[in-house]
Amino acid sequence: MTGLVKMVTVSILYDVLRWEEKELLKKASEMSIPVVSVDIRKFSPALGDKRPENLGDISIQRSVGFYRGLFSTAVLEHMNHRVVNTYRSLEITGNKMMTSLHLYQNGIRTPFTAFAFEEDAALRLFMERFNGEAVLKPITGSWGRMIALLKDKFAAQAVLHDRSLMHPIQSVYYFQEFVRKPGRDIRIIVAGEEIIAGMYRYQTGDEWRTNAAIGGRVEKLPKDSEIEELAIKSVSFLDAGIYGVDIMETDGGPVVNEINGTMEFRGTTAASGTDVASEMLKFVVKQEKC
Numbered sequence: 001m002t003g004l005v006k007m008v009t010v011s012i013l014y015d016v017l018r019w020e021e022k023e024l025l026k027k028a029s030e031m032s033i034p035v036v037s038v039d040i041r042k043f044s045p046a047l048g049d050k051r052p053e054n055l056g057d058i059s060i061q062r063s064v065g066f067y068r069g070l071f072s073t074a075v076l077e078h079m080n081h082r083v084v085n086t087y088r089s090l091e092i093t094g095n096k097m098m099t100s101l102h103l104y105q106n107g108i109r110t111p112f113t114a115f116a117f118e119e120d121a122a123l124r125l126f127m128e129r130f131n132g133e134a135v136l137k138p139i140t141g142s143w144g145r146m147i148a149l150l151k152d153k154f155a156a157q158a159v160l161h162d163r164s165l166m167h168p169i170q171s172v173y174y175f176q177e178f179v180r181k182p183g184r185d186i187r188i189i190v191a192g193e194e195i196i197a198g199m200y201r202y203q204t205g206d207e208w209r210t211n212a213a214i215g216g217r218v219e220k221l222p223k224d225s226e227i228e229e230l231a232i233k234s235v236s237f238l239d240a241g242i243y244g245v246d247i248m249e250t251d252g253g254p255v256v257n258e259i260n261g262t263m264e265f266r267g268t269t270a271a272s273g274t275d276v277a278s279e280m281l282k283f284v285v286k287q288e289k290c
Contacts, residue, residue, distance in 0.1 A: 007033075007034055008033070008034070008056070008057050008058065008288045009033075009035065009056030009057050009058075010034070010035050010036075010059070010281065010288075011038050011056040011059035011060070012024050012037045012038065012060055013040045013059050013062055013063060013069070013072065013073075013083070014037060014040065014062045014063060014064075015039065015063045017037070018064070018264070019266045020265055020277070021037070023266075024060065024277045024281065025037060027278045027281060030278075031278060033281055034056065035056070036054060038052075038055065040063050040068060040069070045079075051076070055076075055081060058081075058082045058084065059082070059083045060280070061083050061090065062262060066094045066140055069090060070087065070094060073085075073086065073090055074087045082287070082288065084287060085239065086239040086241065088238075088239055089238040089239045089241050089261055090262070092259075092261075093243065094140055095139050095140055096137055096138075096139045096140070097174050099258060099259050100113045100174075103256055105237075106233075106236065108230070108234050109254070109255045110255050111179050111248070112130075112176065113174070113175065113176045114175050115173060115175070117171065117173070119161060119163075119171070121173075122175075123160055126175060127153060129175075130175060132152055132153060132156075133150065134176065134177060135148070135150070135175065135176045136156075136174070137174050138174070139172050149178060160173065179255070179257075180250075181248045181249055181250065182249055183202060183203050184202045184249075185247065185248045185249075186198060186200060186246070186249070186254075187199050187201055187244055187263075188221070188245045188247065189242065189245075190234075190243050191279060191280065192240050192241075192283060192287075195231065195232070196242075196274060197221075197274035197276055197279075198221035199220060199268050199271035199272055200219040200221055201218055202218070202219065218268070218270065220271050220272050220273065221271075230247060230256065231245040234256045240287065242280055242283060244260035244263030244268075246260070
């Protein structure tokens with residue numbers, strides 16, 4: 001019908017309703033955007049099934065469980081349903097090793113990073129390439145969990161052996177240099193090629209990590225064209241979506257540490273004063289109309 005503007009209905013895919021998902025639902029209502037919440041734990045499709053009727057025109061993937069979000073997105077895309085972020089982007093950003101490989105391949109500065117695939121090889125790598133000091137990270141996971149700052153051979157031996165007894169994915173050993181940053185790092189939220197908001201995350205007490213989930217203090221990030229350009233470049237190899245880019249300041253200039261494909265944004269909202277949820281919704285609606 002000529003002259004009528006189609007309203008875009010947005011689905012919020014979730015497995016746990018956190019502050020962020022509730023804020024998206026609240027802001028959608030305030031903006032008069034039709035929205036539905038979909039508990040992805042109750043999604044049980046079969047090959048050949050049509051797209052569920054309770055889905056909107058486009059979905060935002062907000063599942064806490066990485067694999068649940070990743071593979072439910074894959075199924076929905078095979079049903080010709082559009083999800084932000086895409087399966088491809090979630091697969092890359094949900095895996096620190098794959099993120100590092102893509103950042104390096106695209107000429108984006110990152111901390112020195114190396115990998116090993118067996119316990120003894122990992123110890124040799126730690127001693128020979130990192131001179132006995134490095135950060136060991138699981139290749140999947142968030143909130144600073146299972147990240148270990150190793151400072152000597154004996155601590156490394158103990159941690160590496162423990163990891164070898166865990167799920168096989170923990171025997172993919174991902175090491176990064178310990179960056180001596182100025183007591184803080186930077187989180188910037190990017191939507192497409194636009195900056196939504198940014199914040200500093202500060203270490204507290206003797207904690208060397210800055211994650212807000214473990215008590216890191218947050219502060220508004222002043223406008224910085226160099227940092228913003230780096231954040232936008234850092235997601236250029238991903239599909240158009242919404243990402244949290246983590247950047248560390250060093251004497252040699254800023255480096256990109258990680259990219260998050262389903263980032264929390266409560267801290268960024270509070271620190272920046274930006275209505276992050278509304279900006280995310282505007283981006284998603286625009287994507288569906290394109």
